[in-house]
Amino acid sequence: MQTVLGQPTLTGITFFLLFVFATLYITYWAAKRTKTTTEFYAAGRSITGFQNGLALAGDYMSAASFLGIAGLVALKGYDGLIYAVGFLVGWPIVTFLIAEPLRNLGKYTFADVVAYRLKQRPIRTAAATGALITVLFYLIAQMVGAGSLIKLLFGLPYEIAVIIVGCLMIAYVLFGGMLATTWVQIIKAILLLGGSTILVFLILLSFGFNYIELFSTVTKNYGDKIVQPGGLITNPFDAVSLGIALMFGTAGLPHILMRFYTVPDAKEARKSVFYATGFIGYFYILTFTIGFGAAALVGQELIMKIDKGGNMAAPLLAEALGGEIFLGFLSAVAFATILAVVAGLTLAGASAVSHDLYVGVVKRGRADEKQEVKAAKIATLCLGLLAIILGIVFKGQNVAFMVGLAFSIAASANFPALLMSIFWRKFTTQGALWSIYTGLTLSVILIVLSPTVWVEILKNSQAIFPLKNPAIVSFFASFAVGILVSLLTQEKEAEAKFESEKIRSYIGVGAE
Template sequence: MQTTLGQPTASAILFFLCFVAVSLLITYWAARRTKTTTEYYAAARQITGFQNGLALAGDYMSAASFLGIAGLVALKGFDGMIYATGWLVGWPVLLFLIAEPLRNLGKYTFADVLAYRLANRPIRLASAVGGILTVVFYTIAQMVGAGSLIKLMFGLPYEVAVVIVGVVMLVYVLFGGMIATTWVQIIKACLLLGGVTLLMLLGMAQFGFNPGSLYAAVAANYGQAALEPGGLITNPLDAVSLGLALMFGLLGLPHILMRFYTVPDAKEARKSIAWATGFIGYFYCIIPLVGFSASVLVGRDLIAKIDKGGNMAAPLLAELLGGTPFLGFIAAVAFATILAVVAGLTLAGASALSHDIYVNVVKGGHANEREQVRVARIATVLVGLLAILLGILFKGQNVAFMVGLAFAVACSANFPALLLSITWKRLSTAGATASILVGAILATLLIILSPTVWVDVLKNPAAVFPLKNPAIVSMTASFAVAFAVSLLVPDRKAQAQFEVQKVRTYLAVGAE
């Protein structure tokens, strides 16, 4: 087939401009409702469970998972499906362990939960380090992905794409705060779910809406092996470690955790996860159908010729079945997806900088409303510019490991301290601080020494650390350090406040 991929087509530009116009209108509307810190960071806590469920799905379903998993399934078959399941299983665990206590105890950031009874300054600093590292690694992956994907689809130069994404999302976050960010996520989630559903239906129509016929066609073209487990899982320990990172990393992602403060109470937080799990689960169920359809209808050769990683499988299928207009629509959806995810990340990074570090560490919690909002906006600009800079700095680098690194740091640095502060009376300030720092440093160090960076990126012959994802080691170490240091350096003041915290955790007494 002939493809117009890589050229800016009228339909792609039109759909993209429509999305930007609508989202800027929303930002204008939101900006007039964004005057206080609660409005800026938490959308005045007026988002419903259903809306937040869509927004959570929007925050989580990145362009990488849409284009990447469709491509992986198209090129590798069943192995891509195995990979897709891992991305969902964190959501129920997030609900069971963290979401409701987090909502009842905190205000704007997950550090609020830790600072409830631990000493404010050290714990805020440590959790800001964990939070900002997670956000930075995640942002690098998104920005580099944005630059390359937009270059592939629209033919725009890499730097131009990165700057457009950075500037547009900065406008959302800077002026519209969490209200605008939430609505951009909701629109993006609807567009993505709708677009992928349409693509899946058009694909399945070619096989009489019978998955069995689709799989038969896959097997006829690429052999039965395409539907069998292949070489994805060779080392079981590696698979377990990656599974831990995906499952518990979600429980430490600052931009996801922050969303639970946008709903009025724990009950809405709970409902929002049920909605999010439903939307995300549906998304990961239909993406493989898109991937398989692309492998049969477009063909693996063409998909791999245009992009080695298979990222263009879904856009190519869209062009084949719906022509250039549908390709333009799917390309614009991918662009919108990247914009929304980066906006959420920027707001999370800015809140760690301004609310945790500036207001609580530098000013000791004494800053008036006006000053807090002003600082939040300054921090947003800083984080936004940093995102653009990192995107350009990492141009052409292999950043496939960055998302894994973000999840490893999140599950090793942020998650253990967060869970223990909710459940373990004897957790002390020293214990939690040490746990966060050890988790963050160990996860980063081990990833550098692992096959993913040491061999694939730095081109050394053999890895120093054998596992591709260090979660099983770094998360365990982080928990061990939290226990050991808490017992060695106890914190009587924190223990004394545990009862009051408990009543607030479970009964929401005094919750914001």
């Protein structure tokens, strides 16, 4: 099979420019509606539950999960499904435990909730640190992925790709705030879900709409192993540890949590997670089919020839089934996917800096609207530039561990403090600080000592910490330390405030 993948094609560039112009026009439109802090951080709380469901899906489904999981399924078969499932199972946790209280208690960031009845400055410093570090690791992984994927898709040099992505993401967030970011994410979600649905339709079309035929073809070509669990899960501790990181990390990702402030109330917040879970689940089922379709119709040999990791399985399949036009469309979709995720991350990181660190800590909560919006914009610009620089610095480095690390930090630094501040009366400032910093430092130290960094990157012969993901230790340690320290340090004031927090959390009286 001949492929035009990796060369700039007319259709690819047309779709790409169409997307860029459309989103920049939206940004222009949004900019006129983005003056106050509520508008900048939370789109004026004007997004409906359904729209937010799409935007959450757009914020969460990264190019790594679209191209990466399709590739993983194409090359490793069933193991790709196991991996995909892990990225979905955190959403019910968000629904059952976090979404509504978060919406009722907070204003713009999850630190608002943790600091609700505890001491503002130390808590905001700690929570913002957790948020910022989560965002940074996730962002580096996305930028490096963006550079290499765009290079494979369009043939654009790595550095240029990173700079284009960086500049567009800065433009969306800086001028259009949350409103522009939300609509970029909604458009991307529709394009990604629509594009994948068409691709799956074309796969089924070539198998006479007989799903079983698809499995027969792949097992005939690659043996039964491809439909059986393989080497992904061998050590149960490793598997459970990664599972904890993915499950509870989803409920601690700052850019996801921030999206709940864009809807008018807790009811819409709850509805939006239901839609998001449906969209993401549907998407992973499509991705699974696309992976097998690529193995059957493109072949593992060609997929690996183009990219050893299999990332080009879906685009190659698009070309095989829908020609150059569909390839161009899908490449532009992949590009949109990257942009929507990095824009959400940048906005979340910038809010941690401006709302929590600058206004909450430096200004002790005393800053007017204008000052805060200005601080948020400066933070956006700095974070965006930093992301571009880090993206270029980490070129060619193995950054796959950074996504796992971001999830581990989210699960062990952000989630426990958030959960305990909502549900536990006796939670204290000291308890929260110890919990956050324990989760954070343990995650970072253990990942350095783990096989993923100590052996694969630092080239030592044996890992000091045996598991690939630290969450099984850092998650429980963070809870244990948080509980222990809280019991040792009573905080009468915080306990007293718990009652009024309960009224606001459960029935939304006084929610912003």
